[in-house]
Amino acid sequence: MSDCGCDKAKRDLEEFLRDEVCRTEAADIRTHLEHCESCRSEAALSVTLTEAVQRACKETAPADLRDQVLERLRAIKAGHETESTPAV
Template sequence: MSDCGCDKARRDLEEYLRHEVCKTSHDDIEQHLEGCPGCQDEALVARTLTEVVARACKESAPEDLRDLVLARLSAAQTSR
């Protein structure tokens, strides 16, 4: 195992966080992150962003907003 360096760690960070890199690359990036505060910060931002987006995808709009949007879309289609 060797430190892969900042360039590779940052380039492959998203795949690393999704566990989509091979075991060797995963271990190399993990080792790099343990010793590099800058890349640790990048990883924290990426993890946080991923979690926020995942939560947002699970939320749904209030029913009255949904009804309003559908009514306006319907009105726009009939006015054409």
């Protein structure tokens, strides 16, 4: 097992949490987290933030808001098309 200090654990934390590190590195980071309260707290915060973002991305806008945004986008697009059409 290689030495896994706070710097390495924190540098590789996101990849570790996404299961994107090799087994040896994952084992080293896991062991470090078991013994380091600071890094364990940072890992817990990262997991909490990731879960919050994932939940927020699943939410949908109310139908009224969606319709207003689409209407505005169409108006903007129509304005650009008018500007780019050469006058005859």
